[in-house]
Amino acid sequence: MPNQLISLVTAELCAPADPRAAAMAGALAAQYPDASRAVLFYGSCLREKNLDGLMLDFYLIVSDYRAAYGKRWLAAANRLIPPNVFPFEHNGLIAKYAVLSEADFARLNGPAADNVSVWARFAQPARLLWAADDLARQRAIGAVANAAPTLLSLARPLAHAQDALTLWKTGFTLTYGAELRAERKGRSLSIVEADPDRYRRFGQAALAQGLPPSPIPEEAASRWRRLQRRGKWLSVIRLAKASFTYAGGIDYLAWKINRHAGTQIEIRPWQRRWPLLGALTLLPRLFRGGAIR
Template structure:
């Protein structure tokens, strides 16, 4: 799969940004905490916020490897087996939730070889590259974003009608991608996501089409996709499996968060309540066994409303 230079050029113009001044103290702290840090990605709903003190900033810290990122080998192993590791950080008035992942690992995770959509579904959406160690790290980070777009379209276009608007492609893909995680979004929320970023979605679609393994013709904001019926049926089967897999992965990631940083149980409960609508209470006795608490309470919430 060859990523077009046109797509990389566009992403270099769109994604490469100077960090907001309010983020600079956090970035300096990250550079000290993770000596092998290679790049920092900024994504999520607050990417377009002017006042970052009112939101929880979402960041991805990309390191050279896991051994050099942690003094604790257990954290390195957990990051490798079930990426990413998620932590909290705050500096001055900025609060951030940041994930740590090796650069090589994320490069692999945004390709079609990575079955679940957790990574390529996330980074196909607007993302900013706000820090990089050197030109090679910058280039690799941009290729990650480009590959995520191509993989997302390759895996989701067969779900959409044979013809329609580019908007239909993305709303269909985003719907399935969010359903495969602990973060289902309402049609209204997805529509707002499209409206805020429609120029980005249209631009990357135009530039990603040459890399797709099937024929799709674009005319302004409309498309015609010539995809065999067998491939469309296979796509629906794959997404059914991803949704089932996503429930398991969501619970495991939340359980892991209980052990990887202070306040992990509270973070996991907040995550479940935010995305499932279920407010859970964990007795003090169960807090001493966070894995059991999250498996029992979290799994019940996920089955009822977490991932539909």
């Protein structure tokens, strides 16, 4: 009997997507001809009918970082603090894309990951818009199929009930505490409430196949505290790194926060001139105002 969760993940990843997003994924892969293995489209733009004016989100999966970059320091940065994030434009659309190797993508979707950023995203809907070959496609599908079991296994010891939807809601609430988030409180629950049938089907399939071993409640609480501490620091470090790799990164940061938190942050000229310092000076204001959590 085929694995039900793999079947669900495969069908979702291979479902039709906006043709403009698919074209953008192909163009993105073409920027890395010696290294591109897969391109995945994820995030809120999946649900939008009109992509104009939106910031699309992609993951570019590469064979390895040295093959992807002409500059060694970019390969080292991607290996030490994955992922690297870059802007991209194609046919009037704008996007940001994160770069991960096939090995890191598989590791960061599984229970051994030391942060939530990848499996928390790919436990949600995504599309596999481009793959170099069938092996690359199957590796991407296999990695994504580990995301839901990872989230549910870590949520299970701290959930007040063991049904699939409660586990999902508990897991997303915990992951939102493990990153700097611009979204308002309650966003983690609305993810499940937007499509409860999808999360029920995926959750039941993951439970039926058997989840990775869950820690006892005391150990689970300690594990989540570590994930949350590490996640916050990684968010700050990635922000600092993006000031070197992401053109206009501080303007994107302000746009993202204003959009989700209803703030009116304006970037000053000196902050654009020194984006690392400018981004870091925003953090105390954002924490005090509750714009990021």
